Amino acid sequence: MYNLMILRSFPDKKYSIAVVGFGPEDSHFVIETRYHYGVDKYEIGTGFGEFVGGTVESAGQGWCCTREPGKTAGGSTKVFAFVLDPDGYSTELFDSRQSSEPLRQIALRVTDIDPAIKFYQR
Template sequence: MRLLHTMLRVGNLDRAITFYTEVLGMRLLRQREYPDGRFTLAFVGYGDESDTAVIELTHNWDTGKYELGNGYGHIAIETDDIYATCEAVRAKGGRVTREPGPMKHGTTVIAFVEDPDGYKIEFIQQRTQ
């Protein structure tokens, strides 16, 4: 077994795709509309779905906004230069909500950003071997 994807419900699909592709550098892997169900699915990621876990963005046509539940945590993305990554996100209009630095009670360097719907994305500095 393996992890396939994480699903996020988004209020504005175009805005979400733009954030994940242009701000975070993922690729739009596939997108399909389901007119009978009045929803669209878009899958974004850093690699092919056959090789890596991806994010499923679900847009229900009749819902423009969602309240974030208290059970959702975050998506984590490893980066080789967390400081440059945060600066690139900021330069592209993204919101850094926790600047890079060691995690509380540990040494792993982390940072957080939010997508346009308020979902948290954690950046984790790649450890040197």
């Protein structure tokens, strides 16, 4: 049975997300759908957000860091970093002591979050 986390909105950052998976996102693989306010179209290949996996400790080991390891703004305890793969796709690395899953999340950009939620629930 899938698990849908309640839609979370970030009006100050102009996006909303919904997460579909088989358990909590901190310990299970999930798909995150992300709607950026006002975006009504993505070209093939531009709707991919990032992979989420690995460990933050690997950020300094030859990866091209686009965000050095640190906590999120607003006091979250989550420590993460962003690196680019050889093709320029973003990968979020995080402190993954809570799970042994090597890949925990794929983030997809969507133009309408409600049909995306229904699609991934099926």
